[in-house]
Amino acid sequence: MALIHVIYVSTATKKIVDKDLESILESSVRHNNKNEVTGLLLFVGNRFMQVLEGQEVAINETMARIEKDSRHSDLVVLERTAIASRSFEKWSMGFHRLNSIEISSKPGFAELLEADFDATKLGAKKGLALRMLKEFVRVANSGSVGSSHAV
Ligand SMILES: Cc1cc2nc3c(=O)[nH]c(=O)nc-3n(C[C@H](O)[C@H](O)[C@H](O)COP(=O)(O)O)c2cc1C
Secondary structure, rough: OOOOEEEEEEEOOOOOOOHHHHHHHHHHHHHHHHOOOOEEEEEEOOEEEEEEEEEEEHHHHHHHHHOOOOOOEEEEEEEEEEOOOOOOOOOOOOOOOOOHHHHHOOHHHHHHHHOOOOHHHHOOOHHHHHHHHHHHHHHHHOOOOOEOOOO
């Protein structure tokens, strides 16, 4: 039994409204709880970045469903690696919609914005995506970002 994580970026296929995000999160929490999958989903502009961690079988099954989802496209996996322990264990799927003020005020997020969630730019810097996602958890836990919520 191998614990792995997958990090990917993707692009929304249409304008994403709150109702879409609620629906994505509702499915995510329901399935991930059952499958012992944890992680974080960030949304900025029209781009998603998600990290999923769990047993390989559960991650494969989850990714197969996510890849087929017509609400996004151009999904590029940046990283798929065995991990010793979870980094997002508190969240069956943490979520945050980043706004430009937050991004520009936090160095870790500025790097994210500059890379524009662009797969080539992020993939070229190994470890950058995970570093940014962990930085996000650190800032969220310190209470200095607005509407982050653990679900
Ligand atoms: C950006 C994005 C992230 C998603 N993340 C997850 C996830 O972490 N876990 C999950 O089960 N489904 C996730 N989904 C939803 C799946 O693609 C799929 O719609 C859902 O699992 C279908 O289940 P349901 O019909 O039972 O709601 C995500 C979808 C999108 C667009």
